[in-house]
Amino acid sequence: MLSMKPKLTLHSGEPLPDTVSARHHISLPAPFVMHLGGVLPQVQIAYETWGRLAADKGNVILLFTGLSPSAHAASSPADPTPGWWEDMLGPGKPLDTERFYVVCVNSLGSCFGSTGPSSINPETGRPYAVHFPTLTVEDIAAAAHAALQALGIPRVHILVGASLGGMSALAYTLMFPKEADVLVSLSSAVHSEPFSIAVRSLQRELIRSDADWQRGDYASSDGPREGMRLARKLGMVSYRSAAEWLERFGRERADCAGHDPFGFEFEVESYLESRARAFIGEFDANSYLYLSHAMDLFDVAEHGGTVEKAFRHLRLKQALVVGVETDILFPLHQQRQLAECMQQSGVATRFVSLTSKQGHDSFLVDMDRFRPTIGDFIDAL
Numbered sequence: 001m002l003s004m005k006p007k008l009t010l011h012s013g014e015p016l017p018d019t020v021s022a023r024h025h026i027s028l029p030a031p032f033v034m035h036l037g038g039v040l041p042q043v044q045i046a047y048e049t050w051g052r053l054a055a056d057k058g059n060v061i062l063l064f065t066g067l068s069p070s071a072h073a074a075s076s077p078a079d080p081t082p083g084w085w086e087d088m089l090g091p092g093k094p095l096d097t098e099r100f101y102v103v104c105v106n107s108l109g110s111c112f113g114s115t116g117p118s119s120i121n122p123e124t125g126r127p128y129a130v131h132f133p134t135l136t137v138e139d140i141a142a143a144a145h146a147a148l149q150a151l152g153i154p155r156v157h158i159l160v161g162a163s164l165g166g167m168s169a170l171a172y173t174l175m176f177p178k179e180a181d182v183l184v185s186l187s188s189a190v191h192s193e194p195f196s197i198a199v200r201s202l203q204r205e206l207i208r209s210d211a212d213w214q215r216g217d218y219a220s221s222d223g224p225r226e227g228m229r230l231a232r233k234l235g236m237v238s239y240r241s242a243a244e245w246l247e248r249f250g251r252e253r254a255d256c257a258g259h260d261p262f263g264f265e266f267e268v269e270s271y272l273e274s275r276a277r278a279f280i281g282e283f284d285a286n287s288y289l290y291l292s293h294a295m296d297l298f299d300v301a302e303h304g305g306t307v308e309k310a311f312r313h314l315r316l317k318q319a320l321v322v323g324v325e326t327d328i329l330f331p332l333h334q335q336r337q338l339a340e341c342m343q344q345s346g347v348a349t350r351f352v353s354l355t356s357k358q359g360h361d362s363f364l365v366d367m368d369r370f371r372p373t374i375g376d377f378i379d380a381l
Contacts, residue, residue, distance in 0.1 A: 022078035023048055023071060023113055028146045035142070036297075038133025042122055045147040046106040046113025047071050048079075050089060051097035053153075061095055061158045062144065062172070062180075063104040064165035067291045068283055070112035073104040087367040094375035095160070103153075107168065108143035109135040109290045117286035118220060130216035135290040137164070137298040141171035145179070155179040158378065162186035162363045163330070164291065167298050170338075173314055174303045182381060183319040183347075184374060186363045187327055189334035190300035190307050190341070196329045199238045200292045203231035207285050216286050223285045231288070232276040241326035241359035307337075311345035319349040320377045322363075322370070329360040350377060 028043040048071045053059070063073055065084070074083035074090055089095040095102050106114040109132070117132040148156070159180050161169035166188020173180050192200075207213060210227030218224065249268040264270050304310030319342050323335025332353055339351035354369045356362035363370055 022076060025113060026147045026150050028143065028150060032143070032146070034133040035136040035138040036134045040115060040133065043108065043115045043143060043146075044113070045108065045115070045143055047103055047147060048073065048076070049101065049103050050074060050076060050095075051099075051101045053101040057153055057155075058157060059100050060148075060153055060156050061100045061102045061160060062148065062156045062169075063089075063095070063102060064140070064144065064159070064161035064168040064172075065104065065107060065110075066163040066165050067288070067295070068279075070110070071104045071106040072112075073102075084364065088371060088374065094371055094378055096378070100157070103148070105144045105147060107140045107164070107291065109140065109287055109294065111284035111287040114143070116284070117216070117290055118284045127220070129286055130289075132286070132290060134297075135294045137167045137171045137294050138175060140164075140168045140294065141175055144168070145172060145176055156181070158182040158184060158381070160184040160186075160374075161188065163188055163360065164295050167295065170300065171298070173316055174300065174310060177313050177315040180315075181317045183316050183342075184322075184377070185319065185335075185338060186322045186370070186374075187324055187330050187335070187360055188338070189330045190338055191298060192296050193331070193334065196238075197296045199234065199329070200296055203234050204289050204292055206230045206234070207289060213285060216289075218285070220284075225280050228280050228283070228285055228288070229276045232279040233272045236272055236275055238329050239359055239361040241328070241357055243326060244357045244359065247357065307341050308344065311341050311347075314342065314345050314347055316342070316347045318381065319347050320352070320374065321349060322352045322354060322373055324354050324356045324359065324362045326355075326357055327360045327362070 023046055025044045025046050028045060030042055032040040032043040069084040072079060072083045073085040075081060075086060089102060091098045106112045108114055109116045111118050117128050119128060121128045156179060159169040159172055166185040169183055169185060173183055207224050207227035210224030212218060212222060213224035213227060245268055252267040254264045254267050254270040264273060300307045300310045321335050321339040323332040325332055336351060339349050342349040352373050354362065356366040356369055358365050
């Protein structure tokens, strides 16, 4: 058995850890050819695992993250800090680690251990920055697939993803149709619509307009802090719903109201500021640009001419598609479209509409609705 120390580096062909672990890395076979052109001479993918791999390797859940999380989805003895999906993953939870072997990968292009724009280009000795090749959701899926193959996992029982993670899981099913049985897609879509593209485009513009972005060539300790602050604020507004803002804040005045005629007058403004400042320095700006752009580029129709034709290649046995009525980034009609197209392709698909007030972020915070929805579906498999 491998050492359980955090951040252990593995290389292709080495045996799998078979118990919970903190962050590991796997080096992919080189070179890694990108979907829209360009080649990465070296790629490593960061991942974490929970549970025990079955002898036949048939109990694997592959979990894709949204845009900004790391692979640390839940705590473990090696890393007891809470993960971003702590209430969903673990013994007796929907992603039950007493039954399944859960692997969560950090997306290619991210900044939490996987190769991305902040990684050193071995050919120049400098960070890739904006010289990183164009990133697509297909690249994220292909890198995750290559990581599993290198780890000796030939197929996935259940693919799970929300938002960008849902797109990545969907791309995985299209690119490797014979290597997954079940899909759980949360608050995602077959492509992005104009509203969500516009929001992300403005976020990228805010980052690039910051003088400290320096056309992407900033020092790792610096970067466009003001641009990231404003982009995060805009993101937070789009992640939640107007109903939640009204219920949580109403027109309550901020404690600092009155000190600046154009400062924070209302409590909701103070909340956005505190969340934005907490994000600064936690995520690489160039990674944010690349991953955000990848979400806009993704379109299932490119895998067959139309969405319907693309889905004819699916070999999934079952799927769960969950949407939220208050989600403005990936509206409910997109979840319904995804479910209907999968049903028409012959996949036994369950569609669930939830009334959560937390908008797009509901899959992270409304556990009272998401936990039984996902748990009941997986328990019945």
